[in-house]
Amino acid sequence: MSDRLERLATLVLPGFAILLLAVPACAADVKALLKDADRFRLTEESLRVETEAKVYKAGVLDKTRLYNVYVKPGRRSLVVFRSPSERGQKLLMLADDFWLVLPGSQRPLRITPLQKLLGDASTGDVASLAWSEDYDGTIEGEQLVEGIPCIKLDITGQRKGVSYPRIVLYLARDGHYPVQAELYVASDKLAKLATFKLGVEGGRRVVSTMILVDRLQKDRRTELNYLARTRKTLPDEYYNPAFLVRADIEN
Numbered sequence: 001m002s003d004r005l006e007r008l009a010t011l012v013l014p015g016f017a018i019l020l021l022a023v024p025a026c027a028a029d030v031k032a033l034l035k036d037a038d039r040f041r042l043t044e045e046s047l048r049v050e051t052e053a054k055v056y057k058a059g060v061l062d063k064t065r066l067y068n069v070y071v072k073p074g075r076r077s078l079v080v081f082r083s084p085s086e087r088g089q090k091l092l093m094l095a096d097d098f099w100l101v102l103p104g105s106q107r108p109l110r111i112t113p114l115q116k117l118l119g120d121a122s123t124g125d126v127a128s129l130a131w132s133e134d135y136d137g138t139i140e141g142e143q144l145v146e147g148i149p150c151i152k153l154d155i156t157g158q159r160k161g162v163s164y165p166r167i168v169l170y171l172a173r174d175g176h177y178p179v180q181a182e183l184y185v186a187s188d189k190l191a192k193l194a195t196f197k198l199g200v201e202g203g204r205r206v207v208s209t210m211i212l213v214d215r216l217q218k219d220r221r222t223e224l225n226y227l228a229r230t231r232k233t234l235p236d237e238y239y240n241p242a243f244l245v246r247a248d249i250e251n
Contacts, residue, residue, distance in 0.1 A: 149172070
């Protein structure tokens with residue numbers, strides 16, 4: 001009996017060891033892929049992204065809004081509303097916490113990353129531009145999406161403040177740029193389908209548009225157009241909700 005157990009261990013343990021070694025390698029591959037994909041949305045560690053949001057209902061343009069999004073390392077984002085009807089409003093993301101500052105208000109309002117900012121775009125859709133800091137998961141194989149061979153990732157949020165607890169993300173096999181994303185809410189219902197269009201900015205390929213199609217409400221679509229990305233670093237005090245109440249930010 002002892003000899004049989006020894007032979008079984010000889011056969012099983014090497015394979016088990018290989019499996020253990022493969023798991024972290026697979027996780028590392030996912031993180032590397034997400035970092036590659038992030039480079040098509042973030043071109044600098046600190047930058048300003050001029051963003052245009054267009055809301056369509058039943059295929060007809062309903063409204064257009066403009067934002068400046070200031071991104072800084074450490075999961076810090078500041079959204080400054082530029083449209084006349086919203087001028088003076090600011091949205092601040094600090095890691096898992098979100099605040100909305102209204103003109104004339106003496107106190108910032110705590111909000112959630114899924115709170116609607118405009119149409120189908122949530123606060124998190126506009127303020128957060130990186131996946132590698134917030135998600136991890138597995139590689140689920142390959143799939144053809146819009147005629148593009150893609151790597152399929154099933155990723156889950158590693159922080160409580162993520163907009164979507166689960167994302168099925170499709171990255172181009174050649175270049176690892178984002179092609180499509182299925183965005184799931186906490187109940188694991190498919191809430192939105194995001195598709196990405198690429199353009200050229202400063203001699204490099206970047207995501208120029210993210211299109212969000214609502215899967216819970218019919219005939220609703222929001223386009224986020226990234227008009228320009230500029231290297232820009234705001235002082236740290238601008239990422240303090242109490243300071244923002246009295247701060248005026250030049251656009």
